[in-house]
Amino acid sequence: xxxxxxxxxxxxxxxxxxxxxxxxxxxxxxxxxxxxxxxxxxxxxxxxxxxxxxxxxxxxxxxxxxxxxxxxxxxxxxxxxxxxxxxxxxxxxxxxxxxxxxxxxxxxxxxxxxxxxxxxxxxxxxxxxxxxxxxxxxxxxxxxxxxxxxxxxxxxxxxxxxxxxxxxxxxxxxxxxxxxxxxxxxxxxxxxxxxxxxxxxxxxxxxxxxxxxxxxxxxxxxxxxxxxxxxxxxxxxxxxxxxxxxxxxxxxx
Amino acid sequence: xxxxxxxxxxxxxxxxxxxxxxxxxxxxxxxxxxxxxxxxxxxxxxxxxxxxxxxxxxxxxxxxxxxxxxxxxxxxxxxxxxxxxxxxxxxxxxxxxxxxxxxxxxxxxxxxxxxxxxxxxxxxxxxxxxxxxxxxxxxxxxxxxxxxxxxxxxxxxxxxxxxxxxxxxxxxxxxxxxxxxxxxxxxxxxxxxxxxxxxxxxxxxxxxxxxxxxxxxxxxxxxxxxxxxxxxxxxxxxxxxxxxxxxxxxxx
Numbered sequence: 155x156x157x158x159x160x161x162x163x164x165x166x167x168x169x170x171x172x173x174x175x176x177x178x179x180x181x182x183x184x185x186x187x188x189x190x191x192x193x194x195x196x197x198x199x200x201x202x203x204x205x206x207x208x209x210x211x212x213x214x215x216x217x218x219x220x221x222x223x224x225x226x227x228x229x230x231x232x233x234x235x236x237x238x239x240x241x242x243x244x245x246x247x248x249x250x251x252x253x254x255x256x257x258x259x260x261x262x263x264x265x266x267x268x269x270x271x272x273x274x275x276x277x278x279x280x281x282x283x284x285x286x287x288x289x290x291x292x293x294x295x296x297x298x299x300x301x302x303x304x305x306x307x308x309x310x311x312x313x314x315x316x317x318x319x320x321x322x323x324x325x326x327x328x329x330x331x332x333x334x335x336x337x338x339x340x341x342x343x344x345x346x347x348x349x350x351x352x353x354x355x356x357x358x359x360x361x362x363x364x365x366x367x368x369x370x371x372x373x374x375x376x377x378x379x380x381x382x383x384x385x386x387x388x389x390x391x392x393x394x395x396x397x398x399x400x401x402x403x404x405x406x407x
Numbered sequence: 408x409x410x411x412x413x414x415x416x417x418x419x420x421x422x423x424x425x426x427x428x429x430x431x432x433x434x435x436x437x438x439x440x441x442x443x444x445x446x447x448x449x450x451x452x453x454x455x456x457x458x459x460x461x462x463x464x465x466x467x468x469x470x471x472x473x474x475x476x477x478x479x480x481x482x483x484x485x486x487x488x489x490x491x492x493x494x495x496x497x498x499x500x501x502x503x504x505x506x507x508x509x510x511x512x513x514x515x516x517x518x519x520x521x522x523x524x525x526x527x528x529x530x531x532x533x534x535x536x537x538x539x540x541x542x543x544x545x546x547x548x549x550x551x552x553x554x555x556x557x558x559x560x561x562x563x564x565x566x567x568x569x570x571x572x573x574x575x576x577x578x579x580x581x582x583x584x585x586x587x588x589x590x591x592x593x594x595x596x597x598x599x600x601x602x603x604x605x606x607x608x609x610x611x612x613x614x615x616x617x618x619x620x621x622x623x624x625x626x627x628x629x630x631x632x633x634x635x636x637x638x639x640x641x642x643x644x645x646x647x648x649x650x651x652x653x654x655x656x657x658x659x
Contacts, residue, residue, distance in 0.1 A: 208615045230621065238619045244569075245612035248562045249626075250413065250538030257629050262621030267630055274629075290413050292565045310620065 156220035158182045158314050158342040159205065164214035166204055166366075174200035175211060176366035184313070187343040189357035189374060191350065193388035197366040198346040199241060202316050205344070206238050219313055234263060236314040237307030241322060243299040247291040252283065252302050255291050259310040277309035278302075281335060297328035304335070314342045321349045350392040354378055362387050412561070415533050420465035422534040426638040427631070428543040433645030434460065434531045435547075440649040441523040447512055449656045450519035456648055457526030464534045475529055482521050490514035537561055542628050555626050563610065570605050574598050 159182040166175040174197045182188050190198050203209040205218055207229040219235040221228040237259075240246045249255040256277055260270040278284040281301040286294065291302060300323065307315065320336070321329045329352065336343065336356045347353050353360060353374065360377045362370040364387045370377055377383065379395040416423070422430065437460070441453040461471055472479070495509025532540070538558065545554045578598065585591055 203615060206619050208618055230623070233619055233621050240612070240616050240619075242612065244566060245609065246616040248559065248613055248617070250536065250541075250558065250561065254538050254628060258617075258622075258626070259620035261627035261629065262623065270629055292562065306620065 156184070157217065158184045158186070158219060159344065160215070160217040161205075162215040164201075164204065164211045164216055166200060166209055166211040174366055175204065175214075178214070178363075178367050180361055180368055180371070182314075182342060182344060184342050185340070186359060187345070187357045189353035189360040190344060190346040190363055191348075191353060191360055191389060192363035194348075196363045196387075198363055199318055200366075201363070202238055202318050202344070202346065205316060206233050206236055234310065235312055236316060237310050237312035238316040239303050239307050239318060239320060241318040243296070243303040243323075244292070246303045246306060247294075247299060249291060251287075252278070252289055252291055252294070253287045255302060256287075256305050256309050259306060263310065273309045273311065274305075277305040280308055281305045282331070296323035297325060300324060300328065300332065304332075308339075312341060314344065315339060317343065317345045317347075319347055319349075320345065321347060321352050350378055350389070351394060354392055354394065362389070364388075412532055412537050415464070415466055415470075416536055418465050418534075420463060420534065421641065422460070422464045422530060424637070425534070425641050426634040427535050427539040428546050429634050429638040429642045430531060430535060431540065431543045431547060433642035434527050436649045437645050438524050438527050440652050441520050441527065444520060444652060444656060445516070446656045446659055447516045447519065448659060449652050450516050450523070452655070453523040453652060454519040454526070456652075457523035457530075460530040461526045461533075464530050466533060471529065471533075475525065478525050478529075479522070482518060482525065485521070486514045486518035489517060538628070539631060542631075551625060558626065559613075563606070563613075566609050567602070567606050570602050570609070574602055 159180065161178055161180050164175050164178040165173065167173045178197070178201060180188075190201070192198060200209060204211050204216065205223065207223050207226075211224060216223040218232045221232055221235075223229070223232055247255050249258060253274060256274045257270050260273045265273070274287075275284070278287050281304050283298065283301045283305050286298060286302075291299070294302065300320065304317075304320070317336070320332055324332060329349075333352060333355050336345070343356070345353065345357060357374045360370075360372065360374045361368045362377065362383060369387060370380075370383045375395070378392055381391050384391050425433075437453075437456060441450070441457070444450045444453055462468075464471075490506055490510050490513075491504055493507065493510035493513050495507030495513075498508045499506045535543075541554050541558045541561075544557070545551060578594070583594065585595070
């Protein structure tokens with residue numbers, strides 16, 4: 155089976171010379187659910203935009219669903235197979251109605267109208283957004299927008315789901331529903347979040363990203379409980395794991 | 408008038424039930440006819456048609472007037488200025504002001520035409536989902552790029568308004584009060600710059616989101632319901648009214 159994501163020594167620098175990815179390497183197998191955690195500015199969003207070919211790394215190797223993501227000719231196919239839900243839903247929803255927004259992606263796949271309708275209805279039902287399908291996207295609440303943003307990507311039926319801070323702006327109930335929904339999705343998932351309890355509930359594996367490279371990678375429960383690694387990279391052990399966390403190394407020891 | 412967009416789509420009326428493209432064609436014909444009328448009586452008749460169209464949307468008159476007050480106010484001021492400044496020999500003196508018969512006729516003609524056009528446009532906008540209206544524009548031959556710009560401008564207006572509001576709150580939270588001083592002007596300049604830069608960033612992120620979902624230069628849309636005989640009949644009524652106005656002008 156083809157590896158879902160294979161990145162090796164990826165380097166990406168912005169136009170002002172600031173390096174966001176400094177030799178990033180990671181392999182994700184199909185069906186895995188991987189949490190990408192790290193401090194602000196670690197390069198999580200840059201990585202996600204590079205995965206779908208919006209940012210073009212200057213060097214390294216990147217394959218998504220077996221296709222070279224650095225080759226322009228593959229971008230259309232990669233964006234069909236890997237769907238990104240953006241951190242800020244307002245950036246993602248731009249159409250005049252929810253239905254238009256959700257159908258935007260499938261229509262770009264040049265599917266016939268009946269298939270697009272089926273996908274839109276299925277995606278909206280999946281995220282419980284069917285009741286407001288005809289409403290104007292920018293009039294929705296934060297939680298509703300989040301669900302519609304997810305429906306926009308689910309309607310493309312991607313093999314890989316990439317979620318950037320999916321619990322941003324959500325109240326506890328909406329957050330709980332998002333956890334339930336994400337756990338029910340069978341696709342390969344790559345999730346970036348500062349909400350480590352959420353990562354713990356939705357991911358089997360975690361990679362810690364700091365200064366543009368993976369500094370730790372392992373099973374979610376073990377890595378998130380490692381106080382040394384977490385604190386060295388500006389993170390904290392999630393409250394539910396505090397009791398079993400490894401003690402921090404004291405500088406005086 | 409901006410606030411008429413997408414706010415009254417729940418209303419049931421003959422205009423709301425009219426197929427968007429047929430409606431655009433019918434009301435568009437009336438708008439063009441009103442624009443070319445040169446006789447003040449026919450322009451007044453055009454104005455009545457505009458009022459009738461807006462009443463047919465079944466929206467409360469008070470709501471319509473409130474939402475159109477800026478447009479109607481502008482037309483009123485413009486018409487008054489025209490009446491007071493156009494040449495034609497003074498016939499009526501009101502203190503220092505002189506109004507000529509020709510100027511009055513011209514002001515009435517322009518006022519009626521512009522108001523008729525504004526009312527017809529309001530009827531169209533208030534009774535049609537904005538996205539559908541844009542796609543109808545495309546169907547009647549408007550360039551695709553222009554339609555995309557209109558659609559995205561509409562969306563970005565809300566984003567810009569949101570950014571402006573959050574900056575305004577941030578200023579108010581720190582007790583900023585607008586005064587025409589050097590510091591006040593400098594603050595407002597900085598804020599306007601910041602809102603524009605943020606909007607540019609937002610536009611970039613929006614474009615990235617579109618690319619992520621396979622955008623390649625064209626916004627596609629699911630086909631809506633086709634037109635029926637009732638839609639055609641409504642359009643034909645508009646064309647007949649337009650033809651009557653043109654014929655009346657030739658006869659008068």
